[in-house]
Amino acid sequence: MNDIIIAGIGGQGNILLSRVICQLFTNRGFDVKSAENIGMSQRGGSVVSYIRVGDNVGPIVPDGEADILIGLEITEAARNINKINKDSLIILNDRFVKPKNSELEKQQILKYFEKNFRKLTIINACNIAFKLNMPKAENITMLTLICKKGILHFSKEEILTVLSQVLSPPMYEMNKILVEKVYEKY
């Protein structure tokens, strides 16, 4: 496994999540590269991050080569399927924000994923973060659950170490509590 795509909309913390995952791999001794596409608006636009473990590659994952697709939002996950293949691992956050000019409904997209991909996991990170009173932390909630379920093999301690490296001290404190609670309850 070496190529990961994270797709979501602006405001979901996609970039931070990608940064955290990069640092997780780096701390394990890997070389990583990543890049992102951000739309024009601060919030609400399409955002996609590419993470590549390995040094001698460009920052963008070529078509069909991603091993993992992490969808912070369902429509945006679907927008990036050209980057994955039938065997890719797909992890979706149960969050749907329909683009204004789109006809596709949530169920249609989910059916599409179910039909075409064998390795699909749906996680309700948005809801859990909201319940834990940190609606802005669906990204870290997602990561914690992905690791807890063993989809990415990083321990709670590794996550906390990276968060302390990447976040400001007050942000770290808040996220630490979140990670602990997610490990405990979900």
Place this chain on the structure above:
Amino acid sequence: MKKVLMGNEAVAYSLFINGVNVAVGYPGTPSTEVIETLKNFKDDDFYVEWSTNEKVALEIAAGASLAGARAVATMKQVGLNVAADPLLSLTIVGVEGGLIVFVADDPGPHSSQTEQDTRNFARFCNLPVFDPSSPKEAFELIKPAFEISEKYKLPVLFRMTTRVCHSNQSVEFEFKREKKKVKGFVKKPDWVILPALSYIKHVELKQKLQNMKKELSVYNKIEGRGKIGIITGGVSYFYVKEAIKGYDDLFSIFKITIPHPLDEEFILEFVKDKEMLIFIEELDPVLEEEVKLILFENGRIISTYGKRNGYVPFAGELDVDKVKDILNRIFSNKLHIKENTLTDILQIPKRQAQLCAGCPHRNSFLVVKYATKGQDVVFTGDIGCYTLGFAKPISTTDTCLCMGASITMAQGLKIADASKKIIAFIGDSTFFHSGITGLVNSYYNMHNITVCILDNLTTGMTGFQPHPGTGKKIYGEEGKKVNIENIVKGIGIEKILVIDPYSDFTENVDKVREFLNTEELGVIVFRRECANLKSRKSYFKINQNCLKCKVCINVTGCPAIDEDENGSIFIDSVLCKSCGLCKNFCPNNAIEKVMENE
């Protein structure tokens, strides 16, 4: 320490480690994070600021450099146009301490008005330009960039593209600053640009470029021994490497890190045994043209593939798949480079760029739109988040050219088409950047337009940088606050109105309508802090009174309001910023406020 750094951060770390004394810039995607990162570093011989525009920034850097300090000015490619005046003169005047002009180009473009290529700027102003392929390489090249600048007493361009600026890579380094002693300003006739001197220095400049070629050539590199040569640079180098994986015997790569000035000998050596050359680069055919000239001058004839014969696109950015497509076209698909991917792909329409939920600009635009209903009006727009005022359903931006042009284009429109009402929109940071001179002009030459300054108390588009109107300096510490109304009054303009876009919509419409009644130059300041800066205490929801008429959606276009599968209208409680705008348009009182934690 091994840390994941974004390209711009890598540049910032390296600048600091290599003793930069003065760092100045104006925010612009994708260049912003260089200064944003540098501001986290402190030292008694280090100064960092956000300047009011790129010309100001470069001139400050130039001043510091003349006093012997190492300096950097950062900007995006369009910002370089603003700083072009001092830059071209600096090539004549020269520098003392190392001066790096960091410019971020935006092939794509992802968030720019143009796709211009700064490597061409380097050719135009006779300066060396560094073009790193990755954050790691950018980190390593800052040191030689300073050294070349100091040795040849010339500014050096450090050009990166979005995919290098905004990509991340693990970089290993020791965070230790090498201090540079600043010797102070020494008076010299050289520092005064005069026509007679310019001629002499121009001759010197050409000589300097000749002299530095060899030295710079060590940063270029050759890989492989295949008979087909691929000449590339910047991030395209990695795309090429990946695309030809498995065909290594066939190809060899010439990676050009310093596109200008190019060392002839090095090129001739590389092409000696080549049967064919392919140029893979983004934006302008800079490498292609430079190399072809060298080949021609040396009587070398070889078949080439690139932009000039249509094999490589002139516009947009490249990626691995595009490079594979290019190679497949050149070799008529004989190489079978591209594998098949998924066939059944869902088509999803683009998410239209739009103003954020609760953005005060939405309220301001709609106030002006309602106040001018039924009248013949042209709305000129400017560069910033509020350029999105053109998007439906707001549709209150008819033109957008470059920083500050809303005010000046409005005057041109007024001269040519006096019967129309012309209303210009400009943001606060843009007003300081280059709006003020335009406003002075409209007063002096008596052009009767209305200027709406959309003051959200920050530079929203690039990530909330402070500016003179905020009075906060780069670390958030107190500076002197420049009051926009005082500037307007100081010019001599008396007709001024200040409005809070979140306050009562109908009242605001009345005020603006009355303001627009008289045909004279006037300024409306709409002031309310950016919706992303403040946490909300309440949000809005739709209650059972809803008629599903969708007026709220159709008028405001607020991304927080939507219709679900069953046609029911709902407000996304995560997105809503509680601006209250939608409530004004609901015919049946179906939108109500909810206090947080209720």
